[in-house]
Amino acid sequence: MPLLVPPAPAPALRTVLTALGSPTAVSEARTPSLRTAQGPCTPDLPLPVHVLDQATPAGTPTTRLAGWRFLIRSGDRAVAAAETVLTPDGWAFSRFFEGPYIAATERALRQAESVQQxxxxxxxxxxxxxxxxxxxxxxxxxxxDTGHPAATDLLVPLAPAPPGIASHRPHRVADLLPVLTLRLTPAPLLSSPA
Known part of the structure; x- marks a missing residue:
């Protein structure tokens, strides 16, 4: 029980269910695995997606909610994902997609279930x-929907991760954030000799 998946906003879930029930939304999606899935497809494991903004001068990371992501299951496996975004009119379906982050998310969630805390x-x-x-x-x-990474929170980079950062290895925020901040800081421009 160490892993808690927060409940998604009901309107966000409804938009995904509506999109899954729409032949047009499914057929126009760039997700062959979703279009060819056998049997019903259901949204599962809703996760809020936060975007890391630049760290403040004090080193405190700031994040903003970008939306909610749902894995789309067909049978016993995830075949795609669906994203929702918050608009001025409320939650809206954004897109279906597939790719390596689907399996990587499932793997990281399984790993996280074995953590004691x-x-x-x-x-x-x-x-x-x-x-x-x-x-x-x-x-x-x-x-x-809210909150900022605490120094003791864990970040598990999903595969594919940037070069030099091990995927599927938990890192404390206090350890990984300085590495990310360094990579996000633009290199100073070198002046040419006069």
Whole structure:
């Protein structure tokens, strides 16, 4: 029981269910595995997706909620994912997709279930590095839509991870964030000799 998956907002789930029930949405998706899935497809394991913004001068990471991601199951395996975004009118279906992060998310969640300390599961995206991590947040009572990574939270980079960062290896935020911040900091421009 150490892993808690926060409940998705009901309107976000409804938009995914509506999209799954729409032949047009499924047939126009760039997800061959979803179009060819045998049997019913159901949304599972909703995870809030937060985006890492630049760390503040004090080194505190800031994040913002980008949406909710649902794995789409057909039978006993995930065949795709669906994303929802918050708009001024409420939650809206964004897209279906597939790729390596689907299996990597499942693998990281299975790994996290074996951790002794309880955590709340989230996803943390670092777009500038083309990086996605499973964020294991230590505050189980926190709303999945809010919060910032605590120094003792764990980040599990999903495969494929950027070069030099081991995927599927848990890192404390206090250890991995300085590495990410260094990579996100632009290199100073070298002046040419006069």
């Amino acid at each position: 309880p955590y709340q599961a989230r996803l943390l995206s670092v777009p500038e590095l083309y990086m996605l991590t499973l964020w294991l947040h230590g505050d189980l009572t926190a709303d999945g």
